[in-house]
Amino acid sequence: MGRTVLAIGGHIGDMDLTAGPTLAKMVQEGDRAIILACTYGERGHPTISPEEYRVQKVAEGEAFAAAIGAEFRVLDYSDGFLPDDDSAAEQIADIIRQEKPEILITHWTKSIHRDHERAAILAERGRFLASLPVGSPYGRHGITQFLHADNWEDAEGFAPDMYVEIPDAAYETWRAAIQGQAFARGETYGFRYIDYYSANMLAKGCLAGTTRACGFVVADKGAKLAGP
Ligand SMILES: [Zn+2]
Numbered sequence: 001m002g003r004t005v006l007a008i009g010g011h012i013g014d015m016d017l018t019a020g021p022t023l024a025k026m027v028q029e030g031d032r033a034i035i036l037a038c039t040y041g042e043r044g045h046p047t048i049s050p051e052e053y054r055v056q057k058v059a060e061g062e063a064f065a066a067a068i069g070a071e072f073r074v075l076d077y078s079d080g081f082l083p084d085d086d087s088a089a090e091q092i093a094d095i096i097r098q099e100k101p102e103i104l105i106t107h108w109t110k111s112i113h114r115d116h117e118r119a120a121i122l123a124e125r126g127r128f129l130a131s132l133p134v135g136s137p138y139g140r141h142g143i144t145q146f147l148h149a150d151n152w153e154d155a156e157g158f159a160p161d162m163y164v165e166i167p168d169a170a171y172e173t174w175r176a177a178i179q180g181q182a183f184a185r186g187e188t189y190g191f192r193y194i195d196y197y198s199a200n201m202l203a204k205g206c207l208a209g210t211t212r213a214c215g216f217v218v219a220d221k222g223a224k225l226a227g228p
Contacts, residue, residue, distance in 0.1 A: 002031040006101035007149075008092065008123045010115035011041025011079060012061040013181050017197055018149035019105045020178060022214050024068040025170035033070035034099060037061060038088070038119045043079040045188050050079070060181045067177035084118040084125075092126030097138035104143045108154035108217065116154055124219075146219035150204075152196060160215025163208035166201055171212055 005026055009015035015023075015035050023033040042054035058074060065072035075091055082088065096104075106123035107116040124146070131142045150160060166174075175198065178184045184193040201212040 002026075002029070003103060004032045004034070004099055004101040005103040005105065006034045006036060006096065006099060007105040008036045008038065008107075008119055008126075010037070010082060010107060010111075010113060010119040011039055011044065012037040012057040012074060013041055013064075013183055014107065014116065014119075014151065015105065015149065016061070016064045016178060016181065017184060017193055018107075018151045019214075020064070020068060021166045021170055021174040021197075021201060021212075022105070022149075022164050022216075023070050024173045024177070025164070025166055027069040028167075028170055028173070033065075033068070034073060034095075034101065035061070035065050035070050036073045036075070036092070036095060038075045038082050038092075038122060039077040039079045039115055040074060041079050041183075044183055056182065063180045064177045067180070068173055080115060082115045082118045082122075084121045086125070086129075089122045089125035089129055092122055093129035094136070094138070096126055096130035096143065097136050097141050100141045102144045103147065104145070105147045105149050105216070107151060108148040108156075108158045110156035110158070111151070111154040113153055116151070120148065148217040148219060150200065150215045152200075158217060160204070160217055162216045162218050163204055163210075163213040164216065165208060165210045166205075166212040166214055168211070171198075171201065 007015035007019040040054045042050040045053045107120040204213040204215045
């Protein structure tokens with residue numbers, strides 16, 4: 001039976017870009033992937049209103065997940081205003097209790113975006129809460145492996161210590177799927193996300209001795225397992 005991986009991002013699209021190739025690979029190898037965005041990311045467009053862009057972001061997140069064979073979830077928080085409180089962490093803990101992922105992927109702990117840093121804090125806190133015996137009908141659940149994904153916006157002090165090989169099929173699936181997101185295509189503030197992440201996979205592949213790879217920081221060195 002395959003494993004379950006839960007990827008928790010600050011905004012819709014974050015984990016699609018950074019963890020997406022790894023999620024696509026895992027799904028193609030028989031695992032189950034869930035992408036959870038903590039906010040809609042609806043304030044990330046220079047001309048479309050947040051109300052309108054929120055609808056577009058949800059549609060883009062759903063379409064990306066469907067294209068790589070993952071499931072899509074979003075918490076009802078507003079872009080730029082993600083709290084780092086126990087109410088938000090408990091929502092993540094409840095998803096962990098219900099879905100029982102072996103692997104959790106989230107942002108690095110330092111970022112130019114507060115929502116990213118807070119998503120990482122909430123993922124860690126949610127993981128802890130889910131592991132406690134609190135009388136949930138879903139029981140308690142311990143995550144086996146906690147990983148931080150490689151994101152140019154979360155670069156401060158990020159030094160990958162694990163590389164996941166990305167086969168051509170997973171890369172092609174990811175590349176086709178990510179084209180469906182306006183920000184990734186560079187239509188919002190012009191950053192060439194798809195080029196950057198594609199090139200980064202080649203660069204990390206050089207370091208990992210393979211064609212393409214994604215780098216991660218393993219949060220619990222003591223619990224380090226074989227990668228995804
Ligand atoms: Zn983001």
